[in-house]
Amino acid sequence: MHPALSAGVPPDLRSTRTGPAMTYDDILKSTAEAVEALQAAADLPTLEEARIRTLGRNGLLPQIMKSLKDATPEERPRLGQASNQFKEAVQAAWSARKEALEAAALDKVAPPADVTLPGHGVRPGSLHPITQILERVQQVFRAIGFTVASGPDIETVEHNFDALNTPADHPSRDPQDTFYLADGRLLRTHTSPVQIRHMKTHKPPVRIIAPGRAYRRDTPDATHSANFHQLEGLFVAEKVSMADLKGDLTYFARQVLGPKSKTRFRPHFFPFTEPSVEVDFSCHVCGGSGCRVCKNSGWIEIAGAGMVDPNVFKAVDYDPEAVTGYAFGMGLERIAMILLEIQDIRHLYENDARFLAQFA
Ligand code: PHE
Numbered sequence: 367m368h369p370a371l372s373a374g375v376p377p378d379l380r381s382t383r384t385g386p387a388m389t390y391d392d393i394l395k396s397t398a399e400a401v402e403a404l405q406a407a408a409d410l411p412t413l414e415e416a417r418i419r420t421l422g423r424n425g426l427l428p429q430i431m432k433s434l435k436d437a438t439p440e441e442r443p444r445l446g447q448a449s450n451q452f453k454e455a456v457q458a459a460w461s462a463r464k465e466a467l468e469a470a471a472l473d474k475v476a477p478p479a480d481v482t483l484p485g486h487g488v489r490p491g492s493l494h495p496i497t498q499i500l501e502r503v504q505q506v507f508r509a510i511g512f513t514v515a516s517g518p519d520i521e522t523v524e525h526n527f528d529a530l531n532t533p534a535d536h537p538s539r540d541p542q543d544t545f546y547l548a549d550g551r552l553l554r555t556h557t558s559p560v561q562i563r564h565m566k567t568h569k570p571p572v573r574i575i576a577p578g579r580a581y582r583r584d585t586p587d588a589t590h591s592a593n594f595h596q597l598e599g600l601f602v603a604e605k606v607s608m609a610d611l612k613g614d615l616t617y618f619a620r621q622v623l624g625p626k627s628k629t630r631f632r633p634h635f636f637p638f639t640e641p642s643v644e645v646d647f648s649c650h651v652c653g654g655s656g657c658r659v660c661k662n663s664g665w666i667e668i669a670g671a672g673m674v675d676p677n678v679f680k681a682v683d684y685d686p687e688a689v690t691g692y693a694f695g696m697g698l699e700r701i702a703m704i705l706l707e708i709q710d711i712r713h714l715y716e717n718d719a720r721f722l723a724q725f726a
Pocket of ligand 1: 555556557558636639670671672693694695696
């Protein structure tokens with residue numbers, strides 16, 4: 367059958383009868399048509415059909431080869447040349463179209479990726495600034511023999527006030543200043559009750575720090591929070607003096623704020639220490655000349671401290687004639703805010719990743 371007649375006929379319906387031998391011109395015309403059909407294929411299945419019609423077992427190419435075989439010796443070279451042209455042109459048209467259709471199909475599946483765009487980085491987590499400061503502070507005190515003690519956030523009035531020589535009419539016991547539970551217990555207003563718990567269960571000498579949360583009915587503002595952290599310190603032994611307190615806190619200041627730090631004690635009052643002081647460190651930013659961080663005073667208030675009151679020793683069955691001791695309490699937020707130059711205490715509790723990432 368002449369290829370022009372079999373072109374649209376499915377292979378299984380196609381007669382295997384061979385048509386008249388193809389002439390040189392027939393082959394050239396078939397070549398042009400086949401190339402055109404391959405180039406026009408709109409999708410891969412259509413292209414495959416066109417390939418079968420041209421290069422397949424019952425397609426054009428076998429017809430051409432048969433014509434070649436049947437040709438006279440004079441005709442054969444021309445027909446051979448034409449059939450080679452057919453093969454090359456059709457093969458080239460088929461593979462070019464196949465490549466183009468496959469590339470187009472890929473583009474439809476996913477937009478081309480721009481491999482030069484920056485990736486989505488995974489930010490590593492880090493310790494909260496308060497935890498970072500706490501770890502540093504603990505490290506400094508551990509180095510001079512302090513161990514870390516702790517107590518519960520919910521305390522008894524006895525531990526939080528009575529045993530700390532704080533009389534019933536002291537303003538800090540007022541419901542205006544303290545969160546009480548229905549059963550009469552309270553959220554501890556400072557970490558000092560850990561002094562009582564520790565001395566009740568340990569014989570002197572004791573040398574502890576006790577970090578933890580404390581709670582007060584404070585109205586939140588840039589420097590106040592109803593829930594904050596303190597670090598308590600207690601050293602009780604024979605002949606502990608104010609000089610030990612000053613020496614140890616000066617060592618602490620030099621470790622944390624820098625080797626040129628100075629320490630200043632101002633007279634103060636706490637029920638559980640006698641004498642009592644407030645402790646200032648020279649400003650680590652300006653060195654004492656006055657700046658924004660120290661509000662132009664040259665000093666930064668860091669702690670309350672003093673010599674343990676004999677009444678506190680009596681409450682825990684220590685002999686005030688045999689031992690003396692010092693105690694101090696400092697605010698961890700305050701140290702964090704000074705060291706990390708944080709403007710507002712509330713940032714420390716809001717867990718805004720943009721804030722926290724600065725200290726990662
Ligand atoms: N507990 C005191 C406060 O919270 C601080 C302090 C602790 C003072 C130990 C003296 C001794 O203000």
